[in-house]
Amino acid sequence: MNFGIKALAFAFLCGAGLFSCDTSQNLSVDDAALRAANGSDGNWLTHGLDYAETRYSPLSQISAENINELGLAWDLDLGTKRGIETTPLVVNGVMYLTGPWSKVFAVNAKDGSLIWEYDPQVSGSYGERGCCDVVNRGVAFYEGAVFVGAFDGRLISLNAETGKPNWEVMTVDTDKPYTITGAPRVVKGKVIIGNGGAEFGVRGYFTAYDAKTGEQAWRFYTVPGNPSDGFENETMEMAAKTWTGEWWKYGGGGTVWDNMAYDPDLNLLYVGTGNGSPWDRNQRSPEGGDNLFLSSILAINPDNGELQWYYQTTPGDSWDFTATQHMILADLEIEGQPRKVLMQAPKNGFFYVLDRTNGELISAEKFTYVNWAKSIDPETSRPIEEEWARYKDVNALIAPNYDGGHNWQPMTFDKKRNLVFLPARETASVYGQDKSWIYNERGFGTGIGWNLSTGEDPSKPTIKDDKFDKLKGVLIAWDPIKQEARWKIEQETPWSGGMLSTAGDLVFIGTPDGFLKALNPENGKVLWQANLQSGILGSPVSYRVDGEQYVSIAVGWGGGYGMKNKHTPEILPGHLYTFKIGGEKALPKAPEIVEKQLINPEWESSEGELTRGETLFWQYCGPCHVVNGGGGGVAPDFAYSPMVGNAAFNDVVLKGALLENGMPNFGDRLTEKETHDIQTYIIEQVRMVSK
Incomplete structure (x- = not known):
């Protein structure tokens, strides 16, 4: 299509209300558009708004002065269940977002009408391959195409106008428990995508594909493979010197399951890598070593x-301290000198400021409660660990835990104040070496592949910590120059959604108890909130169409934490809510609360069955389900499940009756005697509460 025809098409679509009329960009988003993206044109073109991943909107029509006039403009029922962790993109008046099972939606960003929907038809059998729900964090957009990483490992290019596939390529070995939950990035005509699966024993890598054809351009492995097979390059040969034993049999881990950033001036792509597989270094690399390039x-x-x-x-x-968390690029003046920095608050609890030109550590300080390390040594740039931190021959209460001081939920960088707003948490768990651990080559769907390393009696740590208060969420305004908190506010729940800051002197965040909130960036005070009645995991965005600024959030409860927990009475179907000044649509009403009854089936059992059932429960059921856990989350609380104690339990567990919903079919791994023992454990747990 030549420019004249494209311009006529744009004029027609603009007049029809399908695209924004207040932007000078044409329909094509090319390299120049992505490089210049900062939201000033009203669009949200890439995952973090810009290549620097600041998530700071320069739009100011919605401000602290008129925030009380913010109202719901439109909403859209996405018709989904399970967790929604997406950050929507907005390109010339059309919003593109993802939902569970990697579904993609194109929506008119002005009125909320659905333009098209694409379902990649991921098999429900893949549900057991993911540690943390069948979520997806978003798409990429480039030259008329929308790119999505499907949960089953495919990278798919869609026509942005029709939603029809242009091409797809399988990016993983389907015989291994790889998944994709992260958003792709497009850099210089290449689509870059990573994957997950370190909990279940895979080798991490990320790959670049030609945006037009899907042809692989290059692949970077994050950990070395079997030395006898030869190394892909000198980098892997160097990394192998930091490993010992036969790590490659366990996969190694280091998966790239989330964030990236890009500096076009330096032509550097920044990628964060994940945890080891298995978690305990003593198992995968028994003689020690840094195990490059984990974390x-x-x-x-x-x-x-x-x-x-x-x-x-x-x-x-050795703790699942991934470095896949959100990275932000900024130019700061530090000790009187201008520095090009990269900022990250990974799981391990330290806020890092690096020189992004060469990787030099500028500073690193604790942003949450940390006990596994005293500090980061400025001379060596390494943590100064407590002597018991690697839990060898001890059970130690370690903070943060595997959920991290900060997880995948994006931060935001307020350019006006040089502040990072960070959804943090204080966590701790007991770590210990599981002496009975045996590598399970199958890995996924058994629990064994996790190597949770909870020790023989995790309820009685030999290394305690009386300073740890409680599990809680903490919202922080962090000064990366002074490396200290400007303010901290304890949250009502330990989890949260992502964050957005704007030039209107506002900070937005969604909460697990169902609220979208606007905060004062100076002190964290809540200036406005809307009760959306269902827990929020996704990240808010702001955009402009026809001169009006909007704030939008996708709502749908789930995720790894949400499989077992919820903070609203009920979990509602996925929804997209969009607000503007003067919006008059009614907010959703509180759903009717369904009363649940504890199960009480007739059931006879022995002590041996109870003991075996407990072991099997935590191996196969415990990663997603609870018993007497307050009703559970997306996965039901077995204490209230009428399937327990009758034939329906085996229909689901051994015959795959709910396979299409993502509930695994364990018929090839469990016997009827074993499912009987699992039910024995569940029923006895309920009876203990009922007495």
């Missing part, structure tokens, strides 16, 4: 996939 920040040349520098946040990770 690291990598700077990559996007033209050829070659490593330029790296910084490892947690050498020899």
Whole structure:
């Protein structure tokens, strides 16, 4: 299509209300548009708004002065269940977002009408391959195409106008428990995507594909493979020197399951890597070693996939302290000198400021409660660990835990104040070596692949910590120059959604108890809130169409935490809510609360069945389900499940009756005698509460 025809088409679509009329961009989003993206044109073109991933909107029509006039403009029932962790994109008046099972939606951003929907038809059998629900965090947009990573490992290019596939490519070995939940990025005509699966025993990598054809351009492995097979390059040969034993049999881990950033001036792509597989370094690398490139920040040349520098946040990770958390690029004046920095608050509890030109550590300080390390040594740039931190021959209460001081939920950088707003938490768990652990090659769907390392009696740690208060969420305004909190506010729940800051002197966040809130960036005070009646995981965005600024949030409860927990009376179907000044649509009403009854089936059992059932429950059921856990989350609380104690339990567990919903079919791994023992454990747990 030549420019004249494209311009006529744009004029027609604009007049029909399908695209924004207040932007000078044409329909094509090319390299120049992505490089210049900052939201000033009203669009939200890439995952973090801009390549620097600031999530700071320069729009100010919605401000602290008129926030009380903010009302619901429109909403859209997405017809989904399970968790929604997406950050929507907005391109010339059309919003593109994802839902559970990697479904993609194109929506008129002005009135909320659905333009098209695409379902990649991921098999429900893949549900057991993910640690943390069948979520997806968003799409990428480039030259008329929308790119999504499907949960089953496919990278798919869709026509942005029709939702029809242009091409798809399988990015993983389907015989291994890989998944994709993260959003792709597009850099210089290449679509970059990683994957997950370290909990179940895979080797991490990320790959660049040609945006037009889907042809692979390059692949970067994050951990070395079997030395006898030869190394892919000198970088992997170097990394292998930091491993011992036969790590490759366990996969190694280091998966790239979430964030990236890009500096076009330096031509550096920044990628965060994940935890080891299994978690305990003593198992995967028994003679020690840093285990590169686990829990690291990598700077990559996007033209050829070659490593330029790296910084490892947690050498020899043994705690699931991933460095896949949100990274933000900024230019700051530090000690009187202008510095190009990269900022990250990974799971391990330290806020890092790096020189993004060379990976030099500028500073690192604790942003939450941390006890596994005293500090980061400024001379070596390494953590100064407590002597018991690696829980060898002890059970230790370690903070933060595997949920992290900060998880995947995006931060935001207020450019006006040089503040990072961070959805943090204080967590702790008992870690210990499981002496009976045996590697299970199948990995997924058994629990064994996790190697949770909870020790023989995790309820009685030999290394205690009386300073740890309680599990809680903490919202922080962090000064990255002074490396200290400007303010901290304890949240009502330990989880949260992502964050957005705007030039209107506002900070937005969604909460698990169902509220979208606007905060004062100076002190964290709540200026406005809307009760959306269902827990929020997604990240808010702001955009402009026909001169009006909007704030939008996708709502749908689930995720790893949400499988077992909820903070609203009921979990509602996925929904998209969009607000503007003067919006008059009614907010959703509180749903009718369904009363639940504890199960009480007739059931006879022995002590041996109870003991075996407890072991089997935590191996197969415990990663997603609870018993007497306050009703559970997305996965039901077995204490209230009428399937327990009758034939329906085996229909589901051994015959796959709910496989299409993501409930695994364990018929090839469990017997009827074993499911009997599992039910024995569940029923006895309920009876203990009922007495």
